[in-house]
Amino acid sequence: MSAIERLLSNYSRQVKLPWPTNMAGKQRVWFAVYPPVEERRVRARQPQFEALTLEAGHNWINVDLTPLLPEWIAAHEYREAIFAQPEFFSTDSDLEALAAERVRAALSRDDADPSSVVAISGLASLFDFMRVSSLIERVEDFIPGRLLIFFPGEYAGNVYRFMDARDGFNYMAVPITSTESFLSP
Template sequence: MSRISDLVDAYRAELSLTWKDKVSGGERVWMLVYPPDLERQIRHSLPNLGLATTQAGHNWIVLDVSDDFGHWLSSHRHARAFYEEPSDLTQSILDQFETKLVARIRQTLQAAPAGAVVSLVGIGSIYPFLRASSVIKSVDSAVAGRLLVLFPGLHDPETHSFRLLDARDGFNYRARVIDPLKDLT
């Protein structure tokens, strides 16, 4: 079996488990962690993940944020200046983008039917501008069903930390990791 098939099967197995209702938003986040070089294959497998979700009796919603930074930047009133001098993108300006991105994700989560799986695609596109940990923590309280984060990076099971694109120090987060190699008990 391929690594992608293994990930889809692990996701299907996770869907078969009973969902606990009395868990925090952070515990309603599922991280599907895979090596960054599999990004295109994971995106190609989205219909399989969606089919597994609907077969398990849940609604499937895909939220792709891959282009959000580019759209936001191109519509910014100082876009030309940022293109000419990228160092002008200060943290306070990037915080504006984070606020807009978080609002978009929260809006999708709040509009989702009860028991839906919202799949967050393209989280790697926010690197190096934002931290995935900050975005995920900012939206987890709005998760009613489950938030499936397609996470190109690494997960360290010993410290339960995640590294987006294996580029920064990891962040510890209480999300459930979907891993074909772990025991689902």
């Protein structure tokens, strides 16, 4: 069984578990953790994650953040200067705020209820421009059901490392990994 098939299998078991309703927002976050080199393969298999979610009786809402950076740069007042001297480019958390706004909009849709999975993909396209931990902190109080983060990186000892490059962050999310017998409550 491939790592992605194990990730799908572990996700299937996780999404079928009972969902306590008395949890804090940060405990409603799930990280589907996989090696960054598998990003395209995982994205190609997202319809299977959706199917498993629907099969378990939950709603599925996907938020793809891939186009966020190009849209932000295209609308930026100083876009020509950014392209002329990219070494001076800084998002100054504007991009992070925009990402949080998009995720909060999905979390507050009419069909986003306590039985919904809101899945965030495309974080790899924002690497080096924002921190995943900051994004989650901005949206955790708005999660009605579960927030599934497709996380290209690694998880070890309660520490997540985005794209295997940054210093890790300790977070209370439920990790879903491709480890053969992995299952977390």
